[in-house]
Amino acid sequence: MSTPDPAPPGFELPLRLLLAFRTIIDELHERIAREGHPDLRPMHGFVFQAIGPHGTTAADLGRTLGVSKQAAGKTVEALEKLGYVQRGSDPADTRRKVVRLTDRGVDCLVRSARIFDELRTEWVATLGEEQLRQMEDGLRRLAPGDPFRLDTPRWFGGPS
Template sequence: MSTDPTPPGFELPLRLLLAFRTIIDELHERIAREGHPDLRPMHGFVFQAIGPHGTTAVELGRRLGVSKQAAGKTIEGLEQLGYVARGSDPADARRKVVRLTDRGVDCLARSARIFDELRAEWSATLGEEQLRRLEDGLRQLAPGDPFRLDTPRWFGTP
């Protein structure tokens, strides 16, 4: 426990953002070394919003809190990189569905493993008990779905 005076209130969200940036930046450094150098932090939100069964550009935009046009531009860029593919919906040939390619699925699997490694490193630094208290405290302060995907709108369109 710190004996320093209480820090100003604005420091808490900045420290939370800095912790987020630290772990995401390290993830992207490692995933780049594993064959995914073109990924950007926003792409993780997009992959999660596409999901295992795919989605349309309209639905992707809704899930991310961005316009259909912004979602379409993001899909186009990820398609060029080989992470997603567009195809017809078997139930409705007029409807175009975006799905993750094998490359996109590989990226998600590698990301999950790297996040586990990073958590283990943070546990080694802070101690498992302190890290669990931090995680429990964050769940208490920020309840709800941790996979809320409209976060990109806070930072601009993907």
């Protein structure tokens, strides 16, 4: 009679979750680079989501990401140089400067969504649809709430 394997140490769970996140994000960035977006960093996806379809100000972007207005402005400046965002006046209040995604930024989001679907399909091929759905359902129960919580970069130390 064999004894069951002991439970892994508690610290392994968050490390495995982080490693799974890194695996997906690193693969996304390898693929998105091959599709014409080689300068993107993981932080930029959070920024694109926070800007949204209607744009935002640097101050609001900073609040959403949980970073200072200056840090948000620095990130916007870098993304503007890369052609992913543009700043312009708010039609409702010309004193406000609004950051919006350019066509290049939108293209990146569309490609990213497709690549995430491809990566999920690859995980299904490895784990099976049922096991992956069980894992996703379990994570929804363990980590309820909005999956688009965008202040994670602040938690990791801010934008770069």
